[in-house]
Amino acid sequence: MIVEIIISQMPYLLHGLWVALQLLVCLLALGLVLGLSLALLEVYGHWTLRWLGILFERIFRGIPAIVLLLLFYYGVTDFVEIGSFMAAVLALGLRSAAYQSQIFRGCILSVPPGQMQAARAMGMSKVKAVRDIVLPQALRLSIGPWTNEFSSEMKATSLAYVIGVVELTRQAKYIISSTQGNILIVFAVVAALYFIFNRLGNWGLYKLEKRLAVPGFEQRGDA
Template sequence: MIFETILSQMPYLVHGLSVAIALLVCLLSLGLVLGLLLSVAEVYGHWTLRIPCTVFERIFRGIPAIVLLLLFYYGVTDFIEMGSFMAAVLALGLRSAAYQSQIFRGAFLSVPQGQMMAARAMGMNKFQAIRDIVLPQALRMSIGPWTNEFSSELKATSLAYVIGVVELTRQAKYIISNTQGNILIVFAVVALMYFIVNRAGNWALYRLENRLALPGFEHRGDA
C-alpha cells in the first residue's frame, strides 16, 4: 500500500527535486561569481578592498544558513519585494560566496608567486597576469575542494522549506500530511533522491578534475 502511495506521489517528489536543483544551480552560480571576486580582492587587492571582503566572508560564514534564510525573507523583503525562492537564492548564494571565496583564495595562493612576477616582467599588467596566468591554474586546482561545496549547498537547499519554497523536503511533508503517516518511507525516498543527485554531481566534478589534470601534478583518482 505504501509503495503504491509513493509511486502515485512520485511526480510531486520529482517536481520538488527539480525546484531544489534549480535553487542549487542559482545559488552556486551566484556564489561562484562573487566568491571569485572576493578571493581576487583578498589575495591581490589593496587593503581598502581586503578588509570589507574579509568582513563579508566572516559574517556570512559565521551565521547559520537557516538564520540567513529567515533574515532575508522576513527582513530584506520589507524593503525589496521578492519571493521565497529569490530570498533563498540570495541568502544561500551569499553564504556560498563566502565559503567559495576561501576555496579560490587557497587555490590562488597555491600558484607559485614567481609566475606572477614572470608575467609582470613580460609586460603584462596585474589584471592580465591574474586572468591569463593565475586564474586558469587556480580554477583547475579548486575543482576538488569545490565538490565539498556542491554537496554542502545541495543539502542546504532542504532548509529553504522554512520560508515556503516548495522543494523536495516540503513536498515530502505535504505527502506525509495527505497520507497521514509513512514518515520513515517517504523520507527514506527523499534521502535516496538527494544521495543520487549528490553522487551524480560529485562524479561529474571528479571526471572534470581528472580530465583537466596535468601530468606530474597530484589529482584525484576516478571515483
C-alpha cells in the first residue's frame, strides 16, 4: 500500500525536486556574481567600498535564512510585486553572496602577492593583472570550498516552502495531507532525493576541482 502510494506520487515529488533545483541554480548564480564582486571590492576596492562590502556580508550572514525569506516575501512585496519564487531567489541568493564573498576573498588572498608584483613590474595594469593572473587561479582554488556552499544552499531550498514555493518539501506535505499519513515514508523518500542530488553535485565539483587544480597548491586528499 505504502509503496503504491509512493510510486503514484513520485511524479509530484520529482516536480518538486525540479523546482528546488531551479531555485538552487538561480540563487547560486546570483550569489556567485555578487559574491565575487564583493570579494574584489573587499580586497582591491577603496576603503569606503570595502566597508560597504563588509557591512553587507555581516548583515546577510547574521540573519537566519528563514527570517530573510519572510522579510523579502512580506516586506519587499509591499513595494514591488514579486512572486514567492523570486523572493526566495533574492533572499537566499543574497545570503549566498555573503558566504561566497568570503570564499572568493580567501582564494584571492591565497594567490602569492609576488605574482601581482611581477605583473605590475612587467607593465600590466592592476585591473589586467587581477583579471588575467589572480582571478583565474582564485576561481580554480575556490571550487573546493564552494562545494560546501553548494550543499548548504541545496538544503536551504527546502526552507522556501514557508513562503509558498511548491518545491520538494511542500510537495511532500501535500502528499501527506492527501494520503492522511505516511509521514515517515514520504519524508524518507524526500531525504533520499536530497541526499542523492547533493552527492551527485559534490561528485561533479570534486571532479572539476581535480581537473582544474592549480599546480603547486595543496589538493583534496593531499597529506
